[in-house]
Amino acid sequence: MAMYINQEMCISCYACEQECPTKAIKFSNGKFEIDPRLCVECEGFYEEQQCVAICPIDGCILKLEELQ
Ligand code: SF4
Ligand code: SF4
Numbered sequence: 850m851a852m853y854i855n856q857e858m859c860i861s862c863y864a865c866e867q868e869c870p871t872k873a874i875k876f877s878n879g880k881f882e883i884d885p886r887l888c889v890e891c892e893g894f895y896e897e898q899q900c901v902a903i904c905p906i907d908g909c910i911l912k913l914e915e916l917q
Contacts, residue, residue, distance in 0.1 A: 851885035851913045852898060858909040865900035865910065874900060885913060 859881055866874045866881065873887035891898045901910045
């Protein structure tokens with residue numbers, strides 16, 4: 850279970866990167882990405898997903914399983 854960032858919506862504000870307890874969010878090749886091997890959906894750390902909570906763009910960060 851992991852989250853992903855919709856690249857077309859992300860405004861590269863950097864807000865999510867520092868909130869992630871597992872350092873799953875990286876900036877590479879000019880865009881922010883969530884490493885699905887590191888993202889634990891904040892389970893065991895917080896009640897809600899910190900990246901989703903801080904992202905200023907509604908619907909920019911979604912659950913990977915919602916893609917399918
Ligand atoms: S849901 Fe939590 S663990 Fe996953 S990328 Fe967002 S802040 Fe990091
Ligand atoms: S908080 Fe949202 S808009 Fe900002 S860098 Fe992260 S995903 Fe992109």
